Amino acid sequence: MDKEKDGIPISSLREITLLLRLRHPNIVELKEVVVGSHLESLFLVMSYCEQDLASLLENMQSPFSEAQVKCIMLQLLRGLAYLHHNFILHRDLKVSNLLMTDKGCVKIADFGLARTYGIPLQPMTPRVIEIPRVSVCQCQQTASSSFCRAVGCILAELLAHKPLLPGTSEIQQLDLIVQLLGTPNENIWPGFSHLPLVGQYSLRKQPYNNLKNKFTWLSEAGLRLLNLLFMYNPQRRASAKDCLESSYFKEKPLPCEPELMPTFPHHRNKRVTSAPSAESQSKRSKV
Template sequence: MTVSPVVVHESQSPASSIRLQATRLTSLSLRPNTLQEAGGERPETGGGQDVAERLNRVTREKFVKDRKLGEGTYAIVYLGHVRAEPSVLVAIKKIKVNPEYHDGLSMDAIREVKYLQELSHPNIIALRAVFSSKNQNLNLVLEFLPLGDLEMLIRDTNGVQYGTAEVKAWMGMLARGVWFCHENFVLHRDIKPNNLLIAADGEVKLADFGLARSFSDPYRPMTCQVITRWYRPPELLMGAKFYSGAVDVWSMGMVFAELVLRSPFVPGATDFNQLELINEHVGTPSEESWPGVSKLAGFVSLEKSVSGIRDKNYFLSRFGTVGPIGVDLLMSTLVLDPRKRCTARQVLEHRWWTTDPHPTAKEDLPRKGGGPERMGEDLQRRGGEVEESRGDNVARRLNFGS
């Protein structure tokens, strides 16, 4: 059984105080004599902000920035190491001050710190520390994941060969990470292959929590302007404001399909085109298959669509390499009605995992070189963005103010 973290509501951690909070985030684990060990004096009672500044300095001096891995408009990512243990590598993500936002920080930066502090799991990227630098930039010290991301492996059809056992291993890691998020009332809201980074031992880690959100209050509306288009479920494309972990499960299904096809399953160029492709390849939503769908603000009735829902024979013709039981699992993640879609827990309880072939051991999974720079590319992006090389027509520009 997981232990739910203390939920800190967004209203309690506004951007105007995030830097002071950042100096305290990692200080909670410091022993009372940490400053003395570091050569400083023990702070006197009453020096609130001064104590925070000292603790921030102690945290900052624990790490050394080495070479730059990547830079974007949102962040700069460095390869670094622990000063006391030079062999222990880290990735330091420096989030740039942006004058467009109040106090220079966007909400996605605050979300990333908040949820990575709350979530600790082998299949979620670990946040080791947070500190602010002299120029007021926020620095996130993350575990170093040198083998790039899952998208690299999917796209390299000539250099990387894999089969059902490897797909099963990667999907199992993803499912465990998503299950842990949902058990702790957190929606990731941007699951896709290049947010699945790979550790040195082959473990897949869910990264980029810039669009994450707590969902413990079922009556609080949420924005539908989340999740990169190719992995976005139909309820969000049609403007749903109240939703659950089913949105992440749909994204998991799209990653599953992409691992098998080695290309995106429904790569829409626009939101409307995305709905058209879902209608063509998954099925047409109706009041019969999805009660209440016509009441969604963005519901559209498409003339060019399949009749009803695609059956198992269609999915077997596209994804037969994972076997009939694997196709059953895939179809359960791509149910149009989110209330009938399987949960992350049900994904993990599916019998596909116990059938042959068994998942490949993580140390035996395929890997590619050139990972550190790829990690820099992945971490420098803002939530919801994809690489420019994949085209502006598929890189959805999200409204983070929604």
């Protein structure tokens, strides 16, 4: 707020308003908004979560087991189903925005880009999410089309223990998507040829979907779920509620219970401790 001259930013007001409305075990809880000694000092008091999944994935010595991945994904999908039931799109889903408590409870956080939506659906800003964690955003977003690809990327990253589509530019990102899912066309994506920017890109010819080659150990049910999440055709993508009913979560290994999730060192709170200076040692000796 120190650099703000025109009051609270509209994005902050949106986030505060939404979080005050939301109450769900898998959504981070905003308990209070506190103003400090000056109006520029504004604090959001939230329920404390010890971990974020991005830090965990970077620091874990061994990856999550498939049962633990299913536990995380079920909690994420329950939180998303609740958001969509309340006509809210998060629009910034990625592992760094998923928090986890030491009791294994996963919570969706960071609602700075979230929006409410209604019927009929109004156009929203198409480019809102950082490149490495997502695939393609549609100009016309629905509850299913806006979350599917991001959830697919999160599931794939948890299973593979690394980002699925680590593109550093839009062109590279599109190429990685085509390599993985095949070249889109009118047969698998009706209306594709009429998309606004299709004529500006020359996509490589890739006739095959390579998800099965990428995740050779994954069951048929797991591959079906990934394919549903990465479906090119927006009309055929699954909703969060549909994904919760996937047979992938009902086959072995079954999802573990949240309280049986492992606990980890608090990587976010690590501080580099340097050797105490002579001055500080002197002050300590005088105390």
